[in-house]
Amino acid sequence: MMRSLKRVAPQLLTLVVLAALVSWFFPGFLRIELTDGRLVGPVIDILKRGAPVALLAVGMTLVVATGGIDLSVGTVMAITGAVAASALVSGWGVPVALVLAMGAGLAAGFWNGCLVSVLGIQPIVATLILMTAGRGIAQLITEGRILTFTDTGFGFLGSGSLMGIPVPTLLWVSTAVLVALLMRRTALGLLIEAVGVNRRASALAGVNARGLIIVVYMASGLCAALAGIIATADIRGADANNAGLWLELDAILAVVIGGNSLLGGRFSIAAAVLGAMIIQTINTGILLAGFPSEYNLVIKAVLVLAILMIQSPHLASEWALIRLQAERRRTVRGQEGTR
Amino acid sequence: MNPRTFPLLATIAIFLVAYAICSAQYPTIFSTRVAGNLLTDNAYLGIVAVGMTLVILSGGIDLSVGSVIAFSGVFIAVMLRDSGLHPVVVFALLLMITTLFGAAMGGLIDILAMPPFIVTLAGMFLARGVAYMLTIDSVPIDHAVYDFLQGAYYLMPGKGRLTFIGVLMLLTVLAGMIVAHRTRFGASVFALGGGIATARLMGVKVRRTTVLIYAFSGFMSGLAGIVFSIYTGSGYPLAAVGTELTAIAAVVIGGTLLSGGAGYMFGTLVGVLTMGLIQTYIIFDGTLSSWWTKIVIGVLLLSFILLQKALVHLSTRRQGAV
Numbered sequence: 336m337m338r339s340l341k342r343v344a345p346q347l348l349t350l351v352v353l354a355a356l357v358s359w360f361f362p363g364f365l366r367i368e369l370t371d372g373r374l375v376g377p378v379i380d381i382l383k384r385g386a387p388v389a390l391l392a393v394g395m396t397l398v399v400a401t402g403g404i405d406l407s408v409g410t411v412m413a414i415t416g417a418v419a420a421s422a423l424v425s426g427w428g429v430p431v432a433l434v435l436a437m438g439a440g441l442a443a444g445f446w447n448g449c450l451v452s453v454l455g456i457q458p459i460v461a462t463l464i465l466m467t468a469g470r471g472i473a474q475l476i477t478e479g480r481i482l483t484f485t486d487t488g489f490g491f492l493g494s495g496s497l498m499g500i501p502v503p504t505l506l507w508v509s510t511a512v513l514v515a516l517l518m519r520r521t522a523l524g525l526l527i528e529a530v531g532v533n534r535r536a537s538a539l540a541g542v543n544a545r546g547l548i549i550v551v552y553m554a555s556g557l558c559a560a561l562a563g564i565i566a567t568a569d570i571r572g573a574d575a576n577n578a579g580l581w582l583e584l585d586a587i588l589a590v591v592i593g594g595n596s597l598l599g600g601r602f603s604i605a606a607a608v609l610g611a612m613i614i615q616t617i618n619t620g621i622l623l624a625g626f627p628s629e630y631n632l633v634i635k636a637v638l639v640l641a642i643l644m645i646q647s648p649h650l651a652s653e654w655a656l657i658r659l660q661a662e663r664r665r666t667v668r669g670q671e672g673t674r
Numbered sequence: 675m676n677p678r679t680f681p682l683l684a685t686i687a688i689f690l691v692a693y694a695i696c697s698a699q700y701p702t703i704f705s706t707r708v709a710g711n712l713l714t715d716n717a718y719l720g721i722v723a724v725g726m727t728l729v730i731l732s733g734g735i736d737l738s739v740g741s742v743i744a745f746s747g748v749f750i751a752v753m754l755r756d757s758g759l760h761p762v763v764v765f766a767l768l769l770m771i772t773t774l775f776g777a778a779m780g781g782l783i784d785i786l787a788m789p790p791f792i793v794t795l796a797g798m799f800l801a802r803g804v805a806y807m808l809t810i811d812s813v814p815i816d817h818a819v820y821d822f823l824q825g826a827y828y829l830m831p832g833k834g835r836l837t838f839i840g841v842l843m844l845l846t847v848l849a850g851m852i853v854a855h856r857t858r859f860g861a862s863v864f865a866l867g868g869g870i871a872t873a874r875l876m877g878v879k880v881r882r883t884t885v886l887i888y889a890f891s892g893f894m895s896g897l898a899g900i901v902f903s904i905y906t907g908s909g910y911p912l913a914a915v916g917t918e919l920t921a922i923a924a925v926v927i928g929g930t931l932l933s934g935g936a937g938y939m940f941g942t943l944v945g946v947l948t949m950g951l952i953q954t955y956i957i958f959d960g961t962l963s964s965w966w967t968k969i970v971i972g973v974l975l976l977s978f979i980l981l982q983k984a985l986v987h988l989s990t991r992r993q994g995a996v
Contacts, residue, residue, distance in 0.1 A: 404791070456979055457932050459735070459791075463919060464979075468972025474965035575965075584737075584795055597789045629810055632803025640796045643788060 339605065346593060346609035349642060353616045360624035374499040377623055385615030386503035387412065387562040387579070389608045391586035392593070393511050394558030396607040397518075397551045399590050402531045402599030403451055403458035405555045408586055410469030411443045412563035412579030417473040419489070419564055420482040420573035429488045437560045443469070444556020448549030466583070473575035483572040493568025503565045507608065510561065514554070515604040524602075527551060531599025589614055592642055613642070680985040681929030682941045685978070689948045696951065700958045706834025708954060710827075713840030716950040718743065718902040719920060720843040720943060723928075724850035725894030726921040727942045731854065732887050733867040733934025734790035738779065738797035739895040740917035742772050744910065745805040746899020751813035751909030761819040769896045775801070776892020780885040794888075798918070805911035812910040815903060823904050839901045844943075846897065851939040853890070863887060867934025923971060924949055927978045948974070 357377075358364040367376035391408045398405045415436040422432035443465060450461035495502045518524030529537040530544045538544040562582070567573050591597065592613055593606035617638055621631050697704035713720075722739045729736045746768055753764045779797045783790050826838040854860040862883045865873040874880055903909055922932075928945030930937025952970050956962045 450976075454980065454983065456983065460922075460926055460932050460975070460979060463922065464972045464976050467919065467923065467975065468969045471965035471968035471972070474963075475969075479963060479965065584798075588792070588795065591789075591792050597791065629806040630803070632799045632806060634803075636796050636800035636803055639799070640782075643792065643796070644786060 339603075342594075342603050343606045343609055345646065346606050346613065349592075349613055350609065350616060353613065353620060353638075357616070357620035357624055361620075364620075364623060369499060372499055373496045373501075377619060379501065379504075381612065381615045381619050382504040383501040384619065385611050386501075386507045386565050388582060388585045388589055388614060389507040389611035390510060390558045390562040390565070391555075391582060392589040392607040392611045393507075393514050393604055394555030395583075395586045395590050396593070396595055396602050396604050397514075397527060398458070398555045399587075399595055399597055400527050400531045400599055400602035401548055401551050402534070403548070403552070404462065404587065404597065405447060405552065406459060406462040406583050407443065407447060407465035407469055408555060408559040408562070409579035409582040410466045410473070411440055411556055411559035412566055412582065413473040413573075413575050413577075414443060414469055414476070415439050415560040415563035416567035416573040416578045417476040417482065417575050419567055420484055421476055423484040423486050423489055424482055429486060432489060433564065436564050437557060440556040440558075440560025440563070441553050442556070443559070444553035445549060447556070448552030451552065452545045452548035470575060473573075473578075477573055477575045479575070481572050481574045485571065490568050490571050493565050493570070503569070506561060506565065510558065511604055511608045518604065528600055528602065531602075585614055586611070588639060592639070592646075594646060678936060679938075681978075681982045682938045682944075684981055684985070685927065685929045685941050685944050685948070688978075689944050689951070692948065692951055696955050696958070700955075703954065703958060706830040706832035708834075710830060710834035710836050710840065712947060712950045712954060713843060714835070714837045714905070715953075716946050717837075717839040717843040718898040718905060718914075719917065719924065719949075720946045721846045721894055721901055722898040722917060723921045723924045723942045723946050724846050724939065725891035725898075726918075727850065727925050727928070727930055727937065727939055728854060728860075728863055729790075729887055729891045730922070730925050730930055730932060731867050731934055731937055732863045732884070733870075734783070734884075734887065735794065735922070736776075736779075736888065736891045736895075737791065737794040737918045738775075738801055739891065739898070739921060740914045741798045741801035741805070742775065742892065742895035743899040743902050743914040743917060744912065745801045745808075746772065746896050747903040747906070747909035747913055748805040748808045748813065748911050749909070750900065750903050751815050752808050754815055754817055755813060761817055765900055768900065769893055772896030772899070773889050773893040776895070777885050777889035779892070780888030781881075783888065784881045784884040790888075802911065808911070809909075810911060812908050814908045820904065820907065824907065839904055842897075842901060846894070847939065847943045850942075854939045859883070859886060864935055867936070869935075920949070923975050927975060929978075929982065931982070 354364065361377075364377050367374055367378060369375070395405055395408065418439045419432040419436040422435050423429070447462050447465060450456045450464070451458050492502055492506070497505055518527070526537070526542050526547060529540070529542055530547055534544050559579075563579060566578055589610035590607045592610035593603060593608075595602045595607060617635050618631070621634050622628065626634065693703070702708065722743065726736060726739065749768055749771070750761070750764055753759060753767070754761060775797070779793050782788065783793045786793070823838055827835040830836050854863065862873070862878045865876055865878045866880065866883055870880060902914060906913070924945035925937075925942050926932055926945070927948055928938070928941030928943070930941060949971060952974070953967055956964070956967050956970075
């Protein structure tokens with residue numbers, strides 16, 4: 336328990352600092368009220384709005400842990416949203432829509448996984464293919480229109496609330512907890528880390544690296560499907576062009592802010608979803624603090640760079656090296672002086 | 675024959691076959707008019723892809739290029755509107771800024787030992803963010819020099835227009851070929867792509883080379899931004915979204931390995947033209963919707979990668995046999 340707390344300490348600290356920073360500009364930041372049986376407040380809003388990126392980050396963490404990367408998740412969100420919406424428009428009902436959407440997500444992940452693990456294509460290009468082609472597929476499904484539906488049952492997934500808590504929040508938290516338990520209460524997490532550290536060695540040690548990589552990309556696809564369902568349910572419509580656009584970058588950023596190495600190996604899902612919350616806090620915080628929205632991206636870039644720099648272990652050793660060199664130069668000069 | 679040239683030759687062959695098929699269906703595609711437009715419409719992409727090729731050859735990636743193009747357009751438009759400086763001065767200023775920007779990213783990548791993907795991702799946010807800060811509107815560029823540059827073309831036989839920006843793109847590719855294949859710096863880039871540890875042992879100055887690579891890419895993005903502003907006659911902070919991925923796709927189609935260390939600058943030009951050809955074909959056809967472009971480019975990307983895989987597999991097996 337203490338160890339896992341220590342692992343997420345930098346992310347928690349960043350969140351606290353950010354919360355303090357936003358509160359300074361916007362004093363009511365931490366206030367939470369109960370209105371009409373729902374919790375309302377900026378923090379709740381962050382927990383809800385951050386749901387898609389948090390979900391993507393869960394799947395992305397697993398992919399990154401194997402040394403891969405999944406650029407297609409934003410596009411998969413668009414595809415699954417389009418599938419769900421067209422199923423609803425056709426009158427097939429919510430359960431069918433959900434099953435079809437999740438099936439589409441799994442299929443997309445299976446495709447990515449096969450390209451990476453069976454054909455041995457580099458993850459970044461393998462998933463780039465679906466990222467480009469997938470938006471075309473999503474547009475084929477929606478026939479280039481924005482499909483809107485009125486199903487309140489499905490809309491509940493995006494904008495409803497249970498016991499005062501927004502449904503998207505419940506969804507991402509439970510997904511993260513479930514996946515984390517699955518990874519840490521079984522050997523699965525360890526095996527994934529083994530593949531990420533050295534795929535050949537793990538395969539020689541008897542890990543089914545090929546199958547595991549496919550499963551990991553399918554998990555990422557499933558998480559993207561959930562995110563796509565939430566995004567679609569939230570606006571009650573599927574927009575093939577803009578749903579999940581560039582969210583893959585936010586998800587990767589969340590994973591990296593969570594201190595996970597892009598080279599693979601040890602991972603922490605808790606830290607990654609905290610990373611997603613950090614990104615959402617920055618996004619919402621900039622708006623609440625009253626900065627003009629033109630400044631969003633610049634502030635975000637600077638904050639992200641600062642967070643990454645502080646986390647870079649290399650920076651500390653670099654400083655030590657520079658100081659060492661300066662010291663050596665000083666001693667050399669000193670010796671020359673005495674001579 | 676050197677098996678390393680197979681991907682390049684395959685790319686060229688596929689481009690020629692595709693052009694032949696397109697011309698068979700629409701004979702007018704085989705004209706200097708379409709060829710001229712192909713160069714003009716893809717000029718900015720070709721230039722940015724030259725920088726991207728060098729980055730990818732070194733085993734890195736530069737996600738910031740699309741945003742830098744947008745920033746360049748906005749910077750030029752706003753400077754010309756507000757400062758009254760001559761466009762040439764503005765161009766020089768801009769190229770200096772984007773080159774320094776690239777160099778800074780290269781420096782961060784090396785000093786922090788952070789993946790290029792993340793550093794250039796932050797750069798992507800930053801460049802577009804600065805573009806937003808300059809203006810959120812589309813700013814028209816109205817200047818005599820721009821009128822001149824937009825109107826500058828050489829009329830080829832068959833009334834095709836070889837425009838200034840098209841020629842500039844070809845010259846850039848040529849310069850890129852020289853830098854990548856004929857200079858010591860280019861050799862260092864290839865060495866870096868082969869493996870940082872080996873490169874260091876070979877005496878490559880890793881930090882200097884990394885900084886220069888991203889500075890080169892930054893310069894090319896700035897140049898592409900200038901070309902894009904000439905092409906569209908305006909600066910818009912939302913322009914060129916996703917260009918980085920199109921450029922990466924063009925580089926990969928051009929036969930450069932994404933793992934770095936192997937590839938040809940000329941292949942990138944063919945890759946850019948292949949993607950331009952697909953778009954031209956879809957426009958000629960008229961019944962296919964624009965989203966088919968994306969699907970076709972995706973399929974093409976896949977087939978090129980599979981082809982490369984097969985070729986690399988064949989050549990390594992042959993080496994293993996020896």
